[in-house]
Amino acid sequence: MSKHWANKAGDFKRQVSSFREVISASHPVFKPAARRYWLYVSLACPWAHRALITRSLKNLTSVIGVVVVHWNMDDKGWRFLKYPTAKASIDENIYFTVSGGIDNVASQEVKPLASIPNDSDRLWIDGNPDPLNQFERLSQLYKKADPEYNARYTVPVLWDSETNTIVNNESSEIIRILNSPEWDQFVPKDKGPSLDLVPKNLETEIDSINEWVYANINNGVYKAGFAESAVSYEKEVNNLFANLDKVENILKQRYITLQKKYGSDEKQILQYFHLVDDQLTEADVRLYTTIVRFDPVYVQHFKCNFTTIREGYPYLHLWVRNLYWNNDSFRLTTNFNHIKLHYTRSHPLINPLGITPLGPKPHILPL
Template sequence: MSKQWADPKDGAFKRQVSSFREIISPNHPIYKPAMNRYWLYVSLACPWAHRTLIARSLKHLNSVIGLVVVHWHLDSNGWRFLKYPTDKASIDENIYHTISGGIDNSQSLEIKPFASIPNDSDRLWIDGTPDPLNQFQRLKDLYLKSEPGYDARFTVPVLWDSQTNTIVNNESSEILRILNSGVFDEFVKDTTIDLVPRELETQIDEFNSWVYDNINNGVYKAGFAESAIEYEKEVKNVFEHLDRVEQLFKNKYLALEKKYGPDSKEILQHFYAIGDQLTEADIRLYTTIVRFDPVYVQHFKCNLTTIRDGYPYVHLWLRNLYWNNDSFRLTTNFNHIKLHYTRSHTRINPLSITPLGPNPHIKPL
């Protein structure tokens, strides 16, 4: 697997294929369900990792699967962890916070200066967390411990097994399915949420397929394009498919309005991508759309319009998920998102200046 991001022949962005693809199952010879055995290593900035965070929360697995959050700045050595505390009180606090939910997100909606925040900032629970399992300094240490000869990129998310000290899976779509599979149901009280109901699975898979290629990955193909021809082709494609999503949500909203009445609160309780319930399709689309106005418009030059100005039904769907569901709102950290993209992609933004806007990052519902 190549570490190269773009094809030198045409300047097109190429995404790396994940290499750790195991599952967790009572019938698996190694990876069986257990309490506090498995840990998620994530970046709050990364949309692929964000998917797994939302699912972990929705499935009530915060107390079952531990969490480690990398620093928002991605440098030449990859993702890093904060320094591990040496005093017992800090260690106990670290483990408690890491298992129970992650880092503080209470200030993520404030528009405040970024210039005073250095790339090597070390603010516990704000910039990231330490690694309480191995006290590793870098995410790459997990990969090299799992596979000493690994020579591809060190990506998030990582689903880690603390018993065998190895990576179970690093493909976000498969981690989503693992978390939703029910293998951890014995450890939680509420098992009612199913993000991939059998009767909707075909529709969810079909929706995910074109959304992934044209929107989730489409913004990256536009943003990392290294030729004007490639960029223009990809950015047009992104907006063509956003138009498709907008029409889908418009039709869905009008049907719900007809069913429940124009002023009914029932509308937003059923306003989702597939069927009339929250599914994996909403999660996978959300992590791109919530980043669109704050980052992709300016940083990836996806600026034909914004979500808030050009797509009223997508915008309503986005705000409904954010403001009416803690699993979406509390896992969305706009500071990590904006600082990561604008400070880590120096080829795109060589001065590493982080824009203050849009203000607000997400509008009220």
């Protein structure tokens, strides 16, 4: 697999995803069902993280399984952990938890990262074994779905264990699939009604925010970080920060509006402090996965260092901490060890020695 992410002009280009089906009662093959579909994710990857947060917000953790790849992506792509013992000895229920059984409590502390080698195989810490096919590599999953497949083996993957194929590998579509009310019948009764992340009356606004946030922020950090010419990098990093300023302004206006309504009751303000209108929507989910990685990784690894979120963007900083500290679906799916180790050890072109910076301390500040 090519080590390069940029084209000849030095610009980063993201490939177009190949599997684009949906899951619906009206689909001839892919009908909603409990424990039939699985998400293959990396906890490091912002695109996969969207899917993991959505699965949890929609109370689908006991309905859709999660397999977490090892954080290190080498020249053969993503890999799984090996089964140390018989597969039968592993309780499959562990795959039906918020983060696929990966313990993330420890990830909040700064560990002696130097002692963790790239080929570490700490089960349920570095990743999961693949319970469905016992594959070693994500590439095998793609080849099983389509023996002719010859593009990149990306996460997230939404897998159908009944027909043994990939339903969809485009995160923006996977999160719309998971948002469908057709899943509600499988949600445990004690969870209450599930949240609609794209309510009809806000859909146009959500789509329009998503579009420029994707092009300029979600993908913007990659376009700056993977640029292979100074000209391309400078253009992208300037554009990225101009768009962070834009989102900061939107959040500032939202905060001022809420302040007029709720005065100095910050607890109440935070309950409604979201990007589009007063409620949590897909736009928050999609922006969050980039902003939570910004200070720990993108500032130094992708050279996005005009300022940090914590120093330069008070409203974005409040918004990201509010989601992290006040919502389990965000906090329990955010694993700073996977995030930091992945980026700094998987891109030899950017960080040839693979030394992982220990800061910032802490990875995210308290609220």
